[in-house]
Amino acid sequence: MSLGYYDWLVKVIVLGDSGVGKTNILTQFCDSKFSQNYTATIGVDFKIKILNIQDKKIKLQIWDTAGQERFRNITQTYYKGAFGIIFVYSLIDRNSFNNVEGWIKSILESTTDEVCSILVGNKLDSQDRRVQTAEGEKLAQKYNMPFLETSALENKNIQDIFDRLGQNLKIRLENEGQKVSNNTQRQSGQFKLNQEANQTEQPTSSCNSC
Amino acid sequence: MGCQIGKTNQIQIRSKYNNLVGIKFQEAIENSNPKLKQLQHQWNQFEIKDFGAALKFKQSDPVRFKKYLMNGAISSNRWLLWKVSLFVENIFESGCYEALLKSQHHQFDIEIEKDLPRTLPGHQEFHKKSQALQNVLKAIAIYNNDYVTGMNQVAGFLLLLSGMEEEDTFWMLNYLNINPQFKFLQLYQTNDSQNKGNQFEFVTKLLSIFHKHFKSQMPQLHQHFETQDINQYWYIWKWIFSLFLYTFPFEVVLYFFDFMIANNILAIISLSLALLKHFQSHLLKLNHAEIAQFITQFQECSDVFDRSSHSDHLCVEQIISYATQFHDQLGFQRLEETLQ
DSSP: OOTTOOSEEEEEEEEOOTTSSHHHHHHHHHHSOOOSSOOOOOSEEEEEEEEEETTEEEEEEEEEEOOSGGGHHHHHTTOTTOOEEEEEEETTOHHHHHTHHHHHHHHHHHOOSOOEEEEEEEOTTOSOOOSOHHHHHHHHHHTTOOEEEOBTTTTBSHHHHHHHHHHHHHHHHHHHHHHHHHOTTOOOSSEEESOOOOTTOOTTTTSTTO | OOSOTTOSHHHHHHHHHTTOOHHHHHHHHHHTOHHHHTHHHHHHTSOOOSHHHHHHHHHHOHHHHHHHHHHOOOTTTHHHHHHHHHOSSOOOOTTHHHHHHHSOOOTTHHHHHHHGGGSSTTSGGGTSOOHHHHHHHHHHHHHHTOOOTTHHHHHHHHHHHHTSOHHHHHHHHHHHHHSTTTOGGGGGOEEEETTTEEEEHHHHHHHHHHHHHHHHHOHHHHHHHHHTTOOGGGTHHHHHHTTTTTTSOHHHHHHHHHHHHHSOTTHHHHHHHHHHHHHHHHHTTOOHHHHHHHHHOGGGOOOTTOOSSOTTSOOHHHHHHHHHHHHHHTTTTOHHHHHO
């Protein structure tokens, strides 16, 4: 099996207010580092990472978005075809928590596709908490998604975000796979099943770690 | 592959100037490239001591003034030349800056504060929240009633060049904005039409000009980008939106600024086309993921001034020379006409 092999290719987007740590979560996950030297995201960035869930390899194409309102129009064009969504708020920024529902609604409004989501409260390392764990849990329950509190700085629960999301993605993808084989006419634009997986491809080359 | 990250002494040179500001900062960059030190000679023949003298030079010989600035200013005259090049009318008001800083809380305060620690992170001045940057951004936001992430990069860069002179930086940004050849802040303006959402109208226009000429000037590379599904937000969008500061190291952007200020805002497009032309043969060899990495990580590039035949190295003189050709050939001197 070549390094470039994967079972599914899935598009994931990361959404949330400006400054909640979206880029830092991704840098920690993809490159195993926390960078004090990072710039505010303008528009969109993206990273690729292969996730192993049991016996399956899911190639994640993760889109990092700018949180500032003014970029909304650009980031929205990336909603299409997203199969996994990570909603992020900061535990020390009350507003960013209050705005999460707005982000969720923007997804619900713009896509009819069923997506796998997860809610993440970041900056667990900070002493200055403004959002209680129970509040996050309640919100996640309301929208029926898993919930985690994380610290990108201390690399706490970061891998878990993707493992939890990955589990759900796998279940969904296997169900979809059933449907696809039951109805060969059906083509989903959301993900690609068992890619002919370009053998020469270097799957992690978009991550800085290599 | 790509730029050789973190290998050579270029990184050491950077660590030498990343704690300097003002003329010392520019000198350190100049010293990192002996070739550029030769620019000294073209300027030696002129006595440009103050604003008046520089303005006289510009008015008496505008063609030569522009040509020299395009090729690169030197640390001792750069700030002055920029000011003179951008000057259209005297907008300076004594006391205006202080008054703006005294104003109460403003709608952009929170956004500005968030961007402070994530502005030009390579430089020591901005490792922690910079009060100077906060002041300049606040004043600019109130004066022009607007703030968008991206402006912080440009303001931060000008602050470094000015030697952290806040008020001077504030006025330079305003000169950049009122000059009809630039209207800097239009880069960040959105139209708020109901059905389209807010779009960066002017940037969209620049993007369409870019894509048109990219296709006609470098059809093979353009085709390759299409096949490899290369997203405009990875490169040209960021190059435009942060005037190259998001992606490129200071030692390159400094000379890009000389080129832009000597010309007009379309110089962003000339430079972008020049960059792609310079890297064309290299980019053609790369696949989707490799291109994505290469065009987004110049910041970490070493050997910026390498003049060897390596096609994957940034070479300022070569890029400026290509950009000059594009700017002339594509009629970018005629701003209004091109923007129509």
